[in-house]
Amino acid sequence: MSGALHAPSALVTGGSRGIGRGIALCLAKRGWGVTIAARGVEALEARVRDLTSLGSSAIAVAGDVSDDLHVTDLIERHLDAFGGLDALVLAAGVGSAGPLAGYQARRLDRQIDVNFRGPFLLTAAALPSLRATAQRNDSGVARVIALSSLEGLHPESGLAAYGATKAALISLVNSINTEERGNGVMATAIAPGYVDTEMSDWISDVIPKASMLSVDDITRCVELILDLSPQALLPQIVLSRREAATYQA
Numbered sequence: 001m002s003g004a005l006h007a008p009s010a011l012v013t014g015g016s017r018g019i020g021r022g023i024a025l026c027l028a029k030r031g032w033g034v035t036i037a038a039r040g041v042e043a044l045e046a047r048v049r050d051l052t053s054l055g056s057s058a059i060a061v062a063g064d065v066s067d068d069l070h071v072t073d074l075i076e077r078h079l080d081a082f083g084g085l086d087a088l089v090l091a092a093g094v095g096s097a098g099p100l101a102g103y104q105a106r107r108l109d110r111q112i113d114v115n116f117r118g119p120f121l122l123t124a125a126a127l128p129s130l131r132a133t134a135q136r137n138d139s140g141v142a143r144v145i146a147l148s149s150l151e152g153l154h155p156e157s158g159l160a161a162y163g164a165t166k167a168a169l170i171s172l173v174n175s176i177n178t179e180e181r182g183n184g185v186m187a188t189a190i191a192p193g194y195v196d197t198e199m200s201d202w203i204s205d206v207i208p209k210a211s212m213l214s215v216d217d218i219t220r221c222v223e224l225i226l227d228l229s230p231q232a233l234l235p236q237i238v239l240s241r242r243e244a245a246t247y248q249a
């Protein structure tokens with residue numbers, strides 16, 4: 001399905017559920033064309049139906065963000081459908097909790113691949129399109145929005161690997177701003193505490209879902225970023241839960 005060339009468009013990884021799904025819906029409601037990506041085909045197809053029912057142009061591209069070929073394919077498919085890229089939303093992510101002592105290499109590697117290596121290579125591949133779109137926009141801006149985590153700033157016990165990947169994502173955002181703001185591409189890392197999605201189910205017996213942040217809290221941050229003036233560079237949004245102790249997710 002093709003989007004109108006003049007309508008803004010976004011590529012949202014992890015767009016099939018949770019935070020990515022919420023952001024994709026929010027963008028569709030704003031009239032954006034949206035490409036959503038994730039591995040599960042059925043969930044993606046259902047989400048495309050949700051997005052198009054809102055009047056949005058939407059496509060889905062299934063694949064693993066840690067697969068280099070998928071990353072290239074994702075950009076090509078998005079550009080074929082929408083002709084530009086106004087925002088890249090990096091929401092796909094995985095977490096695997098366990099004490100640092102004895103932590104297995106394969107669990108570390110998986111989180112690095114999905115949470116950092118994939119987003120890094122996707123950003124690198126998307127930058128020419130983001131720059132080109134920024135140059136032809138009235139605002140002169142295109143944005144990268146990366147779902148980091150409070151764990152990337154203040155890792156809690158048992159989340160050393162996950163926290164390190166999320167810290168790396170914050171570093172990537174800072175590099176994008178350093179290298180690319182002159183080209184009109186600006187990035188923001190959103191670093192929330194626990195959000196009520198499937199990803200946080202594992203800890204819901206300790207941290208009740210009712211005390212977690214909502215997906216809507218995150219989509220409001222995305223709206224804030226998109227509503228900023230072209231002069232505004234917002235490198236980081238840190239979002240804590242009211243009930244959390246200081247510096248805890």
Ligand SMILES: NC(=O)c1ccc[n+]([C@@H]2O[C@H](COP(=O)([O-])OP(=O)(O)OC[C@H]3O[C@@H](n4cnc5c(N)ncnc54)[C@H](OP(=O)(O)O)[C@@H]3O)[C@@H](O)[C@H]2O)c1
Nearest residue numbers: 014016018019038039040064065092093147194195197199
């Ligand atoms: N929930 C929280 O408490 C919380 C807090 C802070 C930050 N975050 C971050 O926010 C982002 C979204 O989290 P969420 O809570 O929405 O998680 P979620 O509900 O588990 O959703 C994760 C999304 O990423 C996709 N995904 C997972 N592995 C993938 C892979 N290898 N390749 C491509 N897509 C993949 C999933 O689809 P498939 O499984 O079908 O691939 C799904 O669409 C993550 O980066 C997470 O680290 C979450």
